[in-house]
């Protein structure tokens with residue numbers, strides 16, 4: 001469905017003629033029917049990639065075919081087959097939801113009758129029927145996002161790009177938008193390519209996660225694969241007594257699958273925490289506790305910690321995905 005080769009985009013900032021390599025040589029193949037989450041910190045090149053794949057921005061070099069069309073050679077064929085829900089609201093503030101959907105259908109060359117029929121189908125499918133005669137300014141954030149998604153679906157695309165579909169929504173609306181995205185996929189088998197800042201969403205919803213940083217792909221796989229290969233489990237032990245720290249670290253070193261923290265790090269309050277990277281926290285925990293007891297270390301709290309996608313990013317770059325990039 002998507003085949004990109006060495007896709008690159010450089011911007012030249014007017015002042016000072018500074019060059020920004022927003023996307024550097026991206027290779028990507030996406031199978032039809034996949035739900036892919038495209039992750040990366042601010043400024044990693046996600047929106048630029050999306051804009052190139054949706055033909056809104058020409059690449060500086062490299063090539064891509066999207067839904068069977070060449071983004072440079074045949075952009076209109078690509079546009080007919082894909083939908084794009086951008087970060088900005090697509091619906092105008094002053095037109096009623098149904099009218100907006102009908103206008104979109106006509107813009108795609110449908111007859112008025114067909115455009116109305118299609119608008120009705122989408123109003124039902126995205127549970128917007130009751131809101132059909134309202135203008136977007138009177139809708140909640142989640143309802144408005146559903147209207148944006150409906151607008152992206154008018155021409156029944158094979159592939160839908162969603163740029164940050166859940167950003168700026170409250171947790172209830174986020175869950176609701178996700179429910180629609182997942183349902184859409186189940187009903188239509190559509191390929192979905194989305195960016196998100198919410199790592200837990202990518203972790204639980206996406207079949208494939210691609211992480212980009214500074215314009216390059218740094219990880220690609222299922223969330224479980226990436227976590228298992230790049231981050232691994234951890235055991236966190238809270239010590240009752242700081243004076244046990246040196247002994248606790250000695251025991252930790254015997255179990256650690258990677259060099260453990262050299263010194264226990266205070267976890268907010270006075271009691272120190274020893275963090276031990278292990279291949280499997282569930283099976284290692286009883287053995288670690290027994291060894292600590294044998295060494296006379298008094299353990300106050302113990303817990304197995306599963307890695308997150310942020311741990312994956314941290315392992316790869318030494319930075320957290322949730323931290324802001326320093327402004328250039």
Ligand SMILES: Nc1ncnc2c1ncn2[C@@H]1O[C@H](COP(=O)(O)OP(=O)(O)OP(=O)(O)O)[C@@H](O)[C@H]1O
Pocket residue numbers: 011012013020021022040041042043044045046047048049
């Ligand atoms: N039109 C432009 N002119 C100059 N620089 C640009 C332009 N568009 C993007 N950039 C730069 O390209 C880099 C990648 O930007 P992009 O918007 O693709 O990142 P992103 O991963 O989508 O970030 P965010 O998560 O903040 O949306 C950034 O350094 C950005 O400042």
